[in-house]
Structure formats: structure tokens, C-alpha cells
Amino acid sequence: MAFDADEALDIFITEARELLESFEEGLLQLEADPDDAETINAIFRSAHTLKGSSGLFGLNHLVGFAHVVETLLGHVREGTVRVTPELISVLLPCADHITRFVEGVAEGRPEPSPGEAAEAEALLARLAPFEPGAAPAAAAAVSAASDAADQEPDGPRGWYLRLRFGPDCLRNGMDPLSLLRYLTSLGTIDRIAVDDSALPEASDLDPETNYLAFEAELSTEAPKSEIESVFDFVRDDSDIRITPLDSGEFVGRIESMPDRDRIGDVLQESGAVTPGEIDEALRIQRERTRDSGPVPIGQVLIEEGIAPSAVVEAALSKQRRTADTRSGDTQTIRIDAGRLDRLIDLVGELVIAQAGISVNDHLSEAQGEVTRLIDEVRHSALALRMVPIGMTLRRFERVVRDVCVTLGKEVHLTITGGDAEMDKALVERISDPLLHLVRNSLDHGIESPSDRVEAGKPAQGQLRLNAYHDAGNIVIEVSDDGRGLDRDRILAKAVDRGLVAAGATLTDHEVYDLIFEPGFSTAEKISNLSGRGVGMDVVRRNVAALRGSIEVDSVRGQGATIRIRLPLTLAIIDGFLVGVGGSSFIVPLDRVTECVEFPTGNRDRDHMNLRGEVLPFIRLNNLFGLDGDVARRQSVVVVEQSGQRTGLVVDALLGEFQTVIKPLGPLFSSLKCVSGSTILGNGDVALILDVGPLVTEYADLERVRHAGTGNGHPSRRRPVLAGQPVT
Amino acid sequence: MGKTILVVDDSASVRQVVSIALKGAGYDVIQGSDGKDALKQLDGRRIHLIISDVNMPNMDGITFVAEAKKLPAYKFTPIIMLTTESQEEKKKQAQAAGAKAWVTKPFQPEQMLAAVSKLIAP
Numbered sequence: 001m002a003f004d005a006d007e008a009l010d011i012f013i014t015e016a017r018e019l020l021e022s023f024e025e026g027l028l029q030l031e032a033d034p035d036d037a038e039t040i041n042a043i044f045r046s047a048h049t050l051k052g053s054s055g056l057f058g059l060n061h062l063v064g065f066a067h068v069v070e071t072l073l074g075h076v077r078e079g080t081v082r083v084t085p086e087l088i089s090v091l092l093p094c095a096d097h098i099t100r101f102v103e104g105v106a107e108g109r110p111e112p113s114p115g116e117a118a119e120a121e122a123l124l125a126r127l128a129p130f131e132p133g134a135a136p137a138a139a140a141a142v143s144a145a146s147d148a149a150d151q152e153p154d155g156p157r158g159w160y161l162r163l164r165f166g167p168d169c170l171r172n173g174m175d176p177l178s179l180l181r182y183l184t185s186l187g188t189i190d191r192i193a194v195d196d197s198a199l200p201e202a203s204d205l206d207p208e209t210n211y212l213a214f215e216a217e218l219s220t221e222a223p224k225s226e227i228e229s230v231f232d233f234v235r236d237d238s239d240i241r242i243t244p245l246d247s248g249e250f251v252g253r254i255e256s257m258p259d260r261d262r263i264g265d266v267l268q269e270s271g272a273v274t275p276g277e278i279d280e281a282l283r284i285q286r287e288r289t290r291d292s293g294p295v296p297i298g299q300v301l302i303e304e305g306i307a308p309s310a311v312v313e314a315a316l317s318k319q320r321r322t323a324d325t326r327s328g329d330t331q332t333i334r335i336d337a338g339r340l341d342r343l344i345d346l347v348g349e350l351v352i353a354q355a356g357i358s359v360n361d362h363l364s365e366a367q368g369e370v371t372r373l374i375d376e377v378r379h380s381a382l383a384l385r386m387v388p389i390g391m392t393l394r395r396f397e398r399v400v401r402d403v404c405v406t407l408g409k410e411v412h413l414t415i416t417g418g419d420a421e422m423d424k425a426l427v428e429r430i431s432d433p434l435l436h437l438v439r440n441s442l443d444h445g446i447e448s449p450s451d452r453v454e455a456g457k458p459a460q461g462q463l464r465l466n467a468y469h470d471a472g473n474i475v476i477e478v479s480d481d482g483r484g485l486d487r488d489r490i491l492a493k494a495v496d497r498g499l500v501a502a503g504a505t506l507t508d509h510e511v512y513d514l515i516f517e518p519g520f521s522t523a524e525k526i527s528n529l530s531g532r533g534v535g536m537d538v539v540r541r542n543v544a545a546l547r548g549s550i551e552v553d554s555v556r557g558q559g560a561t562i563r564i565r566l567p568l569t570l571a572i573i574d575g576f577l578v579g580v581g582g583s584s585f586i587v588p589l590d591r592v593t594e595c596v597e598f599p600t601g602n603r604d605r606d607h608m609n610l611r612g613e614v615l616p617f618i619r620l621n622n623l624f625g626l627d628g629d630v631a632r633r634q635s636v637v638v639v640e641q642s643g644q645r646t647g648l649v650v651d652a653l654l655g656e657f658q659t660v661i662k663p664l665g666p667l668f669s670s671l672k673c674v675s676g677s678t679i680l681g682n683g684d685v686a687l688i689l690d691v692g693p694l695v696t697e698y699a700d701l702e703r704v705r706h707a708g709t710g711n712g713h714p715s716r717r718r719p720v721l722a723g724q725p726v727t
Numbered sequence: 728m729g730k731t732i733l734v735v736d737d738s739a740s741v742r743q744v745v746s747i748a749l750k751g752a753g754y755d756v757i758q759g760s761d762g763k764d765a766l767k768q769l770d771g772r773r774i775h776l777i778i779s780d781v782n783m784p785n786m787d788g789i790t791f792v793a794e795a796k797k798l799p800a801y802k803f804t805p806i807i808m809l810t811t812e813s814q815e816e817k818k819k820q821a822q823a824a825g826a827k828a829w830v831t832k833p834f835q836p837e838q839m840l841a842a843v844s845k846l847i848a849p
Contacts, residue, residue: 026747143840170803171802171803171825172805173803173804173824173825174805174827174828174846175847178847179845179846180844181848182844182845183767208803230845232828233827233828233829233842233845236827480839
């Protein structure tokens with residue numbers, strides 16, 4: 001047979017090595033976290049796939065061995081066997097054993113050496129006590145053998161044969177009847193029909209010519225290639241078509257197959273098409289391409305009746321999926337995260353060193369070049385960590401499906417912008433908050449189908465996940481077309497909880513922001529899905545921990561959109577350097593909207609007029625309790641947080657600064673308005689301001705101040721930071 | 728009465744192996760040591776199948792097949808050529824001469840029997 005077994009075996013070995021690697025990784029992970037269902041699943045799958053594919057190559061030793069491991073892992077998955085360190089320490093040598101055996105196969109030893117066989121037996125004996133009911137290993141091995149047979153589905157299968165023997169076949173000594181008779185040695189011909197439509201008038205009949213064609217249904221256990229070989233001798237001048245009566249089995253087999261690039265390989269491996277037929281189809285394809293332009297091979301296969309369209313379709317979609325994963329592979333490179341962090345660290349140092357040059361302005365031209373280069377290095381280094389968010393978003397398809405089933409809702413999920421990239425660390429850490437938001441939308445946002453119809457909406461709700469880049473940030477939106485937020489109820493509840501003074505006037509945004517307050521939940525019924533009021537505040541905390549922000553838009557009755565805004569990376573930001581007293585601070589540049597001169601005559605107030613609008617401002621020297629002279633001409637850096645603008649009064653604007661974030665030590669973890677520090681070119685430390693808390697904290701303080709004594713001259717107010725407990 | 732097969736090969740051992748296998752399956756076997764000899768063996772006899780090697784002294788298999796096909800008695804007689812993997816060209820020639828079936832050397836007796844039974848019943 002032309003089927004290249006060697007090539008296929010190579011593929012198997014590569015695949016087996018990968019599977020073993022992830023198997024081992026999974027085991028180690030499991031040791032750390034014995035209840036991680038996902039890991040258990042993953043290692044079960046590894047063992048299962050390994051068993052399946054080794055069956056295709058007749059590696060019975062491996063099939064038997066992997067089967068026992070797989071069965072045991074199956075029990076683990078179902079929870080009937082618990083993961084213990086003992087179990088792991090038996091499974092690990094099993095992985096080693098399989099690895100050794102696979103390497104043996106790679107070197108051309110498909111049978112285990114006596115030593116390996118003994119080792120396998122010993123390992124199986126060690127596994128046996130873990131089996132529920134501790135079935136003897138021998139019995140398991142026997143069932144493994146029968147299971148291996150399942151891989152090549154036994155039992156007869158039905159084939160439809162269309163046999164148009166050539167006119168010369170009799171002259172060539174090929175008797176069609178003899179071939180049909182031989183066919184019965186493979187199986188049973190259930191039905192047969194003679195097609196004599198080509199038979200001419202008796203007067204024109206040439207007794208030496210064959211005019212007859214046959215159609216037959218054959219049930220046989222033999223593979224297609226064997227049926228085909230019956231007609232080897234008449235192949236050249238006859239038209240022989242063999243197609244499965246039931247293509248479902250082949251479709252199933254194609255779907256469970258490991259990835260393949262070529263549709264021909266897929267079809268061949270499934271057994272639906274033989275190598276000879278592929279060659280023939282390729283020949284027809286070439287001819288037709290020459291005559292009338294390109295034709296896809298799939299079309300040829302279907303039109304020539306070589307393979308049923310269902311099978312070809314399955315193979316095509318397999319091929320597409322393979323291409324997808326392949327292109328996915330090229331998008332992600334596995335890099336040791338430690339090395340990457342080191343590189344980013346180094347780049348950070350480089351940025352700092354470069355800042356040192358800029359102190360000395362003789363070399364401005366060279367320095368400009370260095371700056372440009374460093375910027376490029378920074379971008380490419382950071383790009384190493386960038387991954388598309390699509391994978392994370394697509395995971396929610398399953399969540400939506402499952403939740404809908406639980407809640408009896410109909411929801412269609414649309415994902416857009418999955419190719420927007422962000423830092424891998426961020427992707428991982430945003431996934432849980434997102435999960436919560438999605439569940440929340442499904443649970444509280446989107447109404448039940450009957451409620452929706454009553455409200456004049458389609459019964460099927462729409463949930464949309466959208467990601468896009470916006471000014472150095474990535475924005476992820478979770479929007480639904482559900483009932484939206486109930487402003488009045490949120491407000492009432494907030495008053496009830498003492499979060500807001502009764503009668504306070506709040507903007508819609510301020511009201512919506514209340515849902516992120518700790519302990520706030522308006523759902524009348526607490527469902528098991530979206531929590532007990534521990535949800536949204538945790539989401540906000542998580543987002544804030546990633547230096548992101550979260551906001552809500554909602555139209556009553558029409559839906560809500562929750563927007564998470566995150567920096568692209570956690571390592572370096574574009575900062576805006578300002579001087580206050582003798583100290584320097586960094587304001588994240590993406591928060592800065594503009595800088596204006598601090599109007600004289602505002603010395604005693606805490607708000608100013610910005611083009612006709614009231615702009616509250618914070619004097620940073622007061623806030624941080626900084627001594628030193630206030631500059632004669634101060635400036636105001638206008639920052640924006642959740643649509644609300646606030647001014648920061650500073651003494652000097654020092655310009656843009658590429659800021660390498662150095663985290664503050666654990667001692668300062670409770671500091672609210674500072675998110676980190678960085679080192680300036682001259683060696684000084686500058687604190688990075690965390691604009692969100694800064695603005696809200698200050699507003700709180702204001703409220704306290706107004707509610708209290710009311711004599712709060714700004715310069716005498718207690719500095720926020722000095723008052724923080726340092727723990 | 729079994730069907731008769733003519734086995735043509737210059738190697739006596741090949742003829743022997745094939746004959747034993749065929750006889751075991753219920754066929755009658757006559758042998759020819761080369762093309763010329765084989766033509767003599769035909770001699771108007773009722774032959775149901777011919778198995779012939781390609782490379783033989785005196786008259787090669789392809790010439791023999793072409794000659795045999797010219798004889799009315801053997802016009803419809805199926806012919807199996809014994810070819811080796813490297814003889815694609817020969818195989819084509821043999822097919823042109825009228826030998827549409829082939830068995831590739833080296834072969835197991837079972838392969839030979841399978842090929843034969845595709846063409847004629849025992």
C-alpha cells in the first residue's frame with residue numbers, strides 16, 4: 001500500500017511526546033492542587049489520546065498499558081478515586097515508562113523488551129490497588145486488548161459498490177463474475193443489480209465485449225482498501241466506486257482524528273477513501289484544472305462519487321480546524337516567563353540609564369536615537385508577552401451555554417475584537433472578573449424568555465463581549481440587552497445601607513458605580529450563580545489591582561454595558577512627571593487630559609473655573625503633607641476618572657516620562673493613592689499616583705470635612721498619607 | 728475436475744512453490760520453463776489461467792503473452808504476470824500485451840492464491 005506508515009509513525013511519535021509532556025506537567029500540577037478538575041481532565045485526555053493513537057499503529061503493549069492508566073484517571077475524574085501523593089508517585093513512573101517505550105518505537109522497536117515488559121507489569125501491579133474495588137491488573141489488561149480492537153471498529157459495515165467493468169475486460173481474461181464471486185470471500189453481497197442499459201440490439205452485440213455494469217451492497221469487516229484491491233486488475237479500464245452506506249461512522253472517525261493538514265490524509269486515515277482513489281481524484285483534478293480552471297479536490301471526490309459528501313465535509317472542517325490551530329500555534333511562542341521578566345527588567349534598567357543621559361544634554365542627538373531605539377526595544381519586548389484576548393473570551397461560549405441551561409434562558413453570545421492583544425498576565429487575571437460579569441449579565445441582566453416577550457423584545461437575549469484598544473488601554477465590554485440597571489432601586493438600597501445620604505443628587509454614573517460597593521446587591525433572589533453581594537466589589541478590586549477601571553452604562557429596559565479598561569501591560573507605563581515641593585510624582589499619562597495654569601486668586605478655594613465648568617482640584621502638597629515652598633506659578637494637571645475630571649495642583653510640569661514600575665514593598669501595600677514607584681534619571685524615587693483612588697478618596701475626605709467641623713482650610717487639613725496606618 | 732493453470736518461470740523453485748500452493752487449493756498445474764516451452768505446453772489444451780514470469784531466456788514473458796493471445800483458444804484466458812517492484816515499465820508492456828493481472832515478487836503463496844481466485848474459481 002502506498003500509505004506511508006513511516007511518516008504516520010513519525011507523526012505519532014511527535015504527538016506522543018507532546019502528550020507525555022503535558023501528562024507529566026498535569027500530574028505535577030495535580031500534586032500541588034489535587035482537586036483541579038481541569039488538570040484532571042487534561043491528563044485523562046492525554047492518556048486517552050495516547051491509547052487511541054497507539055492503537056492505530058498496533059502498539060498493543062502501549063494500548064494495554066495506557067488503557068489501565070486511562071481507566072484509573074477516569075475514576076479520578078469521576079471522583080471515585082482520590083488524588084493522593086501516592087497515586088501521583090505511581091503515575092509519574094508510568095509516564096516515564098510510556099516515554100521510554102515511545103522512544104523505543106521511534107528507534108524501531110514496536111515491541112517492549114523483556115525488561116520493559118517486566119517494568120510494565122510491576123507498574124500495573126502498583127496501580128492495581130488504586131482501582132476502585134482493586135480489580136487485578138491482569139483483568140484490566142485483557143479488557144485493554146478488547147478495547148484496542150474497538151479502535152478498528154469491528155462488525156460488518158455496509159458498502160455500496162458501483163462496478164462498471166471496461167468493455168475489454170473479457171478479452172483481457174477478466175471475468176466480472178469471477179471478481180464478484182471473489183468479493184464474497186470478503187463478506188456478504190446483500191444485494192446486487194445488473195445494469196444492462198448499455199446492452200445493444202442483439203444484431204449489434206459483440207459477444208467479446210462486456211456491456212454489463214453492476215451495483216452491489218456488500219457487508220464486510222474488511223477495510224475499504226481490501227475491497228478495492230479485489231478490482232486491482234481491472235482498475236485501469238473500469239469505473240469502480242466504493243462508498244460507505246453509512247457515512248456517519250467515518251464522519252465520527254474523522255472528527256476524533258488528530259490534526260492533519262491535507263484532506264487526502266484525513267480521508268485516507270479514516271478509511272473512507274483509499275490511496276489509489278486519492279491518486280485518481282488528483283489526476284481528475286489536474287485534468288479539470290487544465291480544462292476549466294481550478295477545482296477543489298473535495299468537489300472532485302464528491303462529484304466522482306469517490307466519497308460521500310458528508311465524509312468530505314467532515315474532512316474539510318477537520319482540515320480547517322487544523323489550519324486554525326496551526327495558525328494559533330504560530331501566534332503563541334512558549335517562553336519561560338522568568339526569562340521574559342528578566343528581559344523586561346533589563347529593558348527597564350535601560351530606560352532608567354537612558355534617563356540618566358538626558359540629564360546631560362550635550363549628547364542630545366545621540367540621545368534622541370537611543371531614546372528611539374529603547375522605545376522600540378521596549379515595544380518588542382512587551383510584545384513578547386502580548387496574546388490575543390480571543391481565547392479567553394471564547395471560553396465564555398461554554399459558560400453562557402451552561403448558565404442558560406441552568407436558568408432556562410435563551411442567550412446568544414457575540415464575541416468581537418478577539419484579536420485585540422494584551423499582556424498575558426493580564427489576560428489570566430482578568431478572566432475571573434469577566435466570568436463574574438458574564439454570569440451577572442446572564443443572571444440579573446437578561447430576562448427570562450417570557451418576560452422578554454412581554455416587554456416586546458425577542459425571546460433570545462443578546463450578550464456581547466467586545467474588546468478594543470483605546471489610547472494605550474485595552475477596553476473589554478460586557479453588554480447585554482436585558483432589563484438594565486434600576487437606578488431608583490440602587491439608590492434606595494444605597495440610602496438604606498448608608499452609602500449615600502438621603503436626598504443626595506447623584507449622576508447616573510455615580511448611581512451605577514454604587515453597585516461596585518462592598519456588600520451591595522439588588523437581586524431580590526440570591527441565586528447560586530452570581531453570588532451574594534460579594535461579586536461586583538470583588539470585580540472592581542480585581543480590576544483595580546490590574547491598574548484598570550470599571551464603569552457601567554445602562555438604559556433602563558434596554559440593557560447594560562460594563563466596560564473594563566485595562567493598561568496593556570503591567571510593567572512600563574507612559575507617565576507624566578510632575579514636581580511638588582521637592583518631590584516628584586508620576587501621573588499615568590493616559591489619565592491626563594490637559595494641563596492648565598493654576599489661576600491666581602484661587603488660593604483658598606478647592607475648585608476652579610475650567611472653561612465655564614467647575615473643576616475640583618487637589619493640592620498634592622497638602623495631600624501628601626509636603627513641606628517646602630509653594631511655587632509662585634503653579635499648574636493644574638487635569639485627570640479623568642470615570643468621566644469625572646479633577647485637577648491636581650502641582651508646582652512643576654516636568655513632561656512625559658517612560659515609567660518603569662517598581663512595586664512598593666509589602667509594607668506599603670495598604671497605601672491607596674500610590675500604585676508604585678519608579679527611579680528617575682538622577683536616581684531619585686518618584687511615586688506613581690493611582691488616580692482612581694486618589695480622586696475618590698479625596699472626594700470622601702471632602703465629604704467628611706464638609707459634614708464635620710467645616711473649618712477645613714486646605715493647608716491645615718490632615719494629610720491623607722500621614723494618617724494611613726502603616727502595617 | 729479442477730481447472731488448469733499454466734505456470735511459466737525459468738526458476739524451478741518458483742514453479743515448485745507456486746504449483747504446490749495452487750494444487751493445494753484444488754487447481755491442476757502444468758509448468759513451462761520459458762516462453763517457448765510454455766507455448767509448446769499450450770498446444771490447444773484447455774487452460775483456465777496462465778501465470779508467467781517476465782524475464783526468461785529464449786522467449787520472455789511479454790512476447791509469450793502476446794503470442795498466446797493470438798491463439799483463439801487463449802483469447803479470453805486470464806494471465807497473471809509475475810513482476811518485481813522495479814519493473815513498472817515491463818508491467819505496462821505486459822498489460823499492453825494482454826496480461827492485466829499481476830503479482831509482485833517476492834510474494835507469499837497466499838497472495839498468489841488470492842490473485843488467482845479473483846480471476847477463476849478453483
